[in-house]
Amino acid sequence: MKTFLILFSVIAAFVFPRFMPRARAQFTLHGRYDGLPGNGGSSMDEVEYSQHTNMARCLCDEDNTEDELYSYYFAFNYDGPFDGSDVFFYLGSDCSNTSVALSQCAELASLNINSFNNETKYIPIPVNYLVDPESGTCSEKNSGSSTFYIFSSLENRDTLWSETISYDTRGPAPRSEISASSGENAVTVHWNNDDADEEGIQYFNVLCMRETTPAEVADSSMANWVDTEDVCGKVLEYDDTTDATKKMIYPDNNDDYQVNDDYDNDRFYFDEQEQFDHKPNRKKHYKNDLNYTCPDNMLVEGGRPYKCYVCGSTTNTGKKMRIGGLENQVEYSFAVVAVDEYKNVSVISEVVSETPLPTTDFAEHYSSNGGSATGDYCFVATTVYRSKNHPFVKILRKFRDKKLLTNEPGIAFTKWYYANGKTIASFISSSNILVESVKLLLLPLVLLASVLLFLPWWSLFLISGAAVAFKKRQLIKGKLRSIHR
Amino acid sequence: MKNIIYSIIFIFSLLFSFQAGANEKKSWWLLEIKGGKFVPEIDSEFGGNATPFADIYGNDGSIVYKSEINFLLLDFFGSLYAGFETGFYFVSGNSLDEAGEASSDETDLYLLPTALKLVYRFDWLDKKWKIPLVPYGKAGVNYTLWWITQGDGSIATWEPEGGSKASGGTMGYEFTLGVSLILDFFDQKAAHNLEVETGITKTCIFAEYTWSTADNFGSGKTLYLSDQYWMFGMGFSF
Numbered sequence: 001m002k003t004f005l006i007l008f009s010v011i012a013a014f015v016f017p018r019f020m021p022r023a024r025a026q027f028t029l030h031g032r033y034d035g036l037p038g039n040g041g042s043s044m045d046e047v048e049y050s051q052h053t054n055m056a057r058c059l060c061d062e063d064n065t066e067d068e069l070y071s072y073y074f075a076f077n078y079d080g081p082f083d084g085s086d087v088f089f090y091l092g093s094d095c096s097n098t099s100v101a102l103s104q105c106a107e108l109a110s111l112n113i114n115s116f117n118n119e120t121k122y123i124p125i126p127v128n129y130l131v132d133p134e135s136g137t138c139s140e141k142n143s144g145s146s147t148f149y150i151f152s153s154l155e156n157r158d159t160l161w162s163e164t165i166s167y168d169t170r171g172p173a174p175r176s177e178i179s180a181s182s183g184e185n186a187v188t189v190h191w192n193n194d195d196a197d198e199e200g201i202q203y204f205n206v207l208c209m210r211e212t213t214p215a216e217v218a219d220s221s222m223a224n225w226v227d228t229e230d231v232c233g234k235v236l237e238y239d240d241t242t243d244a245t246k247k248m249i250y251p252d253n254n255d256d257y258q259v260n261d262d263y264d265n266d267r268f269y270f271d272e273q274e275q276f277d278h279k280p281n282r283k284k285h286y287k288n289d290l291n292y293t294c295p296d297n298m299l300v301e302g303g304r305p306y307k308c309y310v311c312g313s314t315t316n317t318g319k320k321m322r323i324g325g326l327e328n329q330v331e332y333s334f335a336v337v338a339v340d341e342y343k344n345v346s347v348i349s350e351v352v353s354e355t356p357l358p359t360t361d362f363a364e365h366y367s368s369n370g371g372s373a374t375g376d377y378c379f380v381a382t383t384v385y386r387s388k389n390h391p392f393v394k395i396l397r398k399f400r401d402k403k404l405l406t407n408e409p410g411i412a413f414t415k416w417y418y419a420n421g422k423t424i425a426s427f428i429s430s431s432n433i434l435v436e437s438v439k440l441l442l443l444p445l446v447l448l449a450s451v452l453l454f455l456p457w458w459s460l461f462l463i464s465g466a467a468v469a470f471k472k473r474q475l476i477k478g479k480l481r482s483i484h485r
Numbered sequence: 486m487k488n489i490i491y492s493i494i495f496i497f498s499l500l501f502s503f504q505a506g507a508n509e510k511k512s513w514w515l516l517e518i519k520g521g522k523f524v525p526e527i528d529s530e531f532g533g534n535a536t537p538f539a540d541i542y543g544n545d546g547s548i549v550y551k552s553e554i555n556f557l558l559l560d561f562f563g564s565l566y567a568g569f570e571t572g573f574y575f576v577s578g579n580s581l582d583e584a585g586e587a588s589s590d591e592t593d594l595y596l597l598p599t600a601l602k603l604v605y606r607f608d609w610l611d612k613k614w615k616i617p618l619v620p621y622g623k624a625g626v627n628y629t630l631w632w633i634t635q636g637d638g639s640i641a642t643w644e645p646e647g648g649s650k651a652s653g654g655t656m657g658y659e660f661t662l663g664v665s666l667i668l669d670f671f672d673q674k675a676a677h678n679l680e681v682e683t684g685i686t687k688t689c690i691f692a693e694y695t696w697s698t699a700d701n702f703g704s705g706k707t708l709y710l711s712d713q714y715w716m717f718g719m720g721f722s723f
Contacts, residue, residue: 181588181589182582182588182589183580183588183589183590183636184580184588184590184635184636186589186590186636186637187589188589188590322589322590322636322637324636324637357582357583357588358582358583358645359580359581359582359588359590359636360580360581360582360645361580361590361592361633361634361635361636361641362537362538362541362542362578362580362592362593362594362633362641362651363592363633363635363641363642363643363651364641364642364643364644364645365537365540365541365580365581366527366537366538366633366643366651366708367643367644369531369534369535369537370531370534370535371527371530371531371537371708372530372706372707373643373651373653373706373707373708374643374649374653374706374707375643375649375650375651375652375653391656391701432640436597436630436632439630439654440571440597440599440630443599443628444569444601447601447626470559470561474560
């Protein structure tokens, strides 16, 4: 019996697992990272993630002679049997279809499943291969997508996990019908905005230049697109055609752009954690090293927009923008760029010139014709109405003297007001909206004060008595009517 | 002190009198929403020698939008209401360049009119004979806050080099005559449903003509905002 039991146990140990259902292999996307956490990368939110697939990021790989592999990462956890099998990470279109040649898809990695044991794995998603899975050539494509696959078998393309990744690497079309008109220390720039929704435009930026340098009001903090220098520290130049043949240039003063990392030129293939860790966080690396200075005379139609020329930003419904803070009698140049939801920027529009000139607004025109208005208000709160001699001020002052200061509660209120009034007035004067609101609120008080000041006391009594008598009469009438019914 | 006590008695007496009649089915409030073309007579100050308003804003003015709430004071041969009105007016033009032509800079005039008024509605015809027309008259004082903006949207100054801000207030008085048409007359079932569901007892449309004099009672030193104008709107009793 003992022998039988031992024999049964041995057989069961080999046979039963074959008939038992296997634990399901399950990959869980732990997060999307802009770099390896070990190299300072951090988890991206939805907006950062979508911006990561924009044109600038893609163009970091253009003229890819030094194997520039700008990627973001999918972080995976695995829950399932660790049976020593391999899993394969691919990027492309319809790669799970066995009739599609694998060469049309980008192989990103191949890992042994055991390497996931208690470990998060980071799979790189190179943006240029996202756009072109076959050869990894960056190009402008609008609203495309590729699918990320995890295969358990390349023969059958058994898919363990997949996700479609959208991208947009094309900037909006340049704006047309640019015009400018002068104002006082300002110029208003107009543009065509009929296709903002169609082009997915989120913002317009107005660029301005005085002679050959950015105008005095220009500030790169107003720009809201993503440049290659933001992403990979390289400066992208456009040809002078709107078709935008682009080339990358490296800052002269930065030798760090010579990358010597040991990558496979044709495919990304990381099967060991050590190789993942080799991938540098270029974004941080280059951004810190780039000693970028604003180049002169860069407001050129069809050219690359530089953030240092941005003088204003407005939403996608805007058709014009007033650029203030300019000097009268000085000629400025203006152009417009459009920025899409992925922070892609269009090339520079037609460049127009205009000269700010002095103008006469209605207040000045009224005044110069001899208008008498001085802008006083009729109210006591001198802080609010800025005049001690206004009739309303006089009314309230009189009310204070004749009514409030003749009784204890009134005296107490007046004392409180003089103790705290300055603080309140100071607070009110800090905001124009508050000042205007208080003016409105005080109006009924002035009118009430007027009534109390100028109406004889017995008239109030008379009106009160008449009202009570009238209502009582109506009440009696109503009751009589109901009795008759 | 004596006057204040009497004032308190007065207010309480009024409240008591209203309460006394509250058991009758009565609409105590009337809300009006209205609009009309308004051209402030700012240029009248210049006696025909200059037309700064027309130069920049033209002669067409803009629409003033107002709402007015009335509270029933007395109900006898017609109804007497106390009313408070507020509104908004905005007209936009372009600053003039050195040649006197319109530049790209906008300069806007904003008005925030308010008024306290007494309103008499001759609704006896409606009550007695069910004739859905209610002529009415209004009289009151008004106070209008105003400000002028320059090209960058900030409040303008009177002089090119700066100076005091071009904002202020103008007081005045106004009279209004109008007539309202009670819509309940045309669809009493719908009117009844509206009353049951919302408490609105009467709905009307109206047209009124206002003579407004707003020049700080002739004391000057302010924008003259007088005008005579039509307004049209809807009213709701509840």
